[in-house]
Amino acid sequence: MGTRGLLSLVPACLLVASSLVASSPLLGVSPQDEKYFAVAGAVIACKDGSRTFSRDRLNDGYCDCLDGTDEPGTSACPQSKFYCRNIGDTPHFLFSSQVNDHICDCCDGSDEYDTGMNCPNTCLKDQNVSENRSGDHDAEATKMNNSDIQETKNRVDLDDLVQKLKGLKLLIMIQVGSAMCIMAFCLFYRCTRSRRRHYLRGINKPANSVVFAVL
Ligand SMILES: [Ca+2]
Ligand SMILES: [Ca+2]
Numbered sequence: 756m757g758t759r760g761l762l763s764l765v766p767a768c769l770l771v772a773s774s775l776v777a778s779s780p781l782l783g784v785s786p787q788d789e790k791y792f793a794v795a796g797a798v799i800a801c802k803d804g805s806r807t808f809s810r811d812r813l814n815d816g817y818c819d820c821l822d823g824t825d826e827p828g829t830s831a832c833p834q835s836k837f838y839c840r841n842i843g844d845t846p847h848f849l850f851s852s853q854v855n856d857h858i859c860d861c862c863d864g865s866d867e868y869d870t871g872m873n874c875p876n877t878c879l880k881d882q883n884v885s886e887n888r889s890g891d892h893d894a895e896a897t898k899m900n901n902s903d904i905q906e907t908k909n910r911v912d913l914d915d916l917v918q919k920l921k922g923l924k925l926l927i928m929i930q931v932g933s934a935m936c937i938m939a940f941c942l943f944y945r946c947t948r949s950r951r952r953h954y955l956r957g958i959n960k961p962a963n964s965v966v967f968a969v970l
Pocket of ligand 2 (some may be wrong): 855858860
């Protein structure tokens with residue numbers, strides 16, 4: 756038998772398990788309390804210590820204990836809690852008023868065992884929906900992480916571009932400053948040279964005039 760064949764047997768096994776639990780005298784009893792009733796003898800003590808009851812009064816529809824110890828599977832005691840096993844999904848407790856109230860509260864339908872209600876076992880279906888929601892949540896988280904990474908990368912690229920522009924601006928300022936210094940030096944050199952020429956011409960002019968006068 757293949758894997759698909761085995762998987763097709765799972766709902767049937769859950770249905771059989773649920774029906775066995777529904778017919779058990781420990782209906783509505785949590786696994787922890789099963790030990791309590793297992794170790795007890797023919798006479799069982801109420802958990803609040805108020806009194807005792809015989810085993811045949813367990814889930815007999817009559818409230819013997821004020822705390823509901825003897826009626827975990829019926830709505831006889833207001834204080835009792837019904838344990839949904841929900842095999843394949845998450846187990847949880849119900850108020851006793853929710854037992855046989857014509858509303859399917861447990862996903863395995865075990866709380867409506869005496870009303871003729873057709874409560875389909877949806878535990879596996881609910882579990883799949885929960886897993887799908889979890890998968891969607893993970894996918895959304897991954898998408899958000901990728902978006903954050905891309906945004907951080909863009910921010911780093913922008914900062915890098917700003918730093919490069921600042922460096923380029925500084926380089927341009929240095930080059931302009933250097934060009935201005937060279938131009939100023941050249942201008943100063945020309946002015947100095949021109950003044951020197953004028954000075955030398957001023958010295959040579961009187962001497963030539965004297966020579967011409969002598970001749
Ligand atoms: Ca009882
Ligand atoms: Ca119910």
